[in-house]
Amino acid sequence: MKLKTVLLTCVIGALAAGPAASQNVAWTQAVPPLKIIDNTYWVGSADLAAILITTPAGHILLDVGVPQNAGLVKKNIEALGFKVNDIKVLLNTHAHFDHSGGLAKLKADTGARMIASEGDTYALEKGVYPGSETQANLNFPPVKVDRQVKDGDTVTLGGVTLTANITPGHSRGCTTWTWPVKDGARTLTAGAFCSASVAANRVTGANLQYPGIVADYRSTFAKAKTMKIDVFLAAHGSFFDLAGKRARIAPGAPNPFIDPAGFQRLIASQERAFEQTQGAAR
């Protein structure tokens, strides 16, 4: 009885403190930077993406993680031999504090242009979780968006072109960025999947996170099934088994990050999890 009470208190305490306090330790855990393929590098923490795409005209940084990951990301970039000041463009998978929190700091340090989806611009510029504005623990340092993109728009720097594929639901403007990479003589498509997990979103009842969220999730599942992502990356390392794939890198072995089936498996499992919430609501 006593243990039960203690456990219950812990759970309630963690819930009251919110995601910032109960977050996975992997979110802020430093790991060595890693070349994924060609000009594409993981410079994030053990679980939160920061993806560096280098070009002859400067670099692109996609996501930074929580605010306190800014230093870790900068260190990882320098450890690879690149200059933080050469970052010219900042991109974002989605405007939640665990992926956007460090963008304002990187923008201030580098003067890079912040390019983001129309759907997530409000959240980025206010530093809030739309529909949960009163939850201060979800807030993050706001960042000014210099250019807004729609589905299919492209961003080019130094001859490298990334495409914004809007995959809404997890956030209104959730963006899956794709770009070509060289693997020997062939060209593959790298992609960083935004997310289609339910997470903190209200997806049932009258008080939805935002109007149209259910249809948005379903449109994303349908769209993702038609997308071919060869080099599968995502907003969270756990979505594509970053640690397991890192361990499988070996001279002469196939690049473990070339995993189009892994992308489709993630979509199928996130779709199942989403539809379970809808089934329960009926």
Ligand SMILES: [Zn+2]
């Ligand atoms: Zn999120």
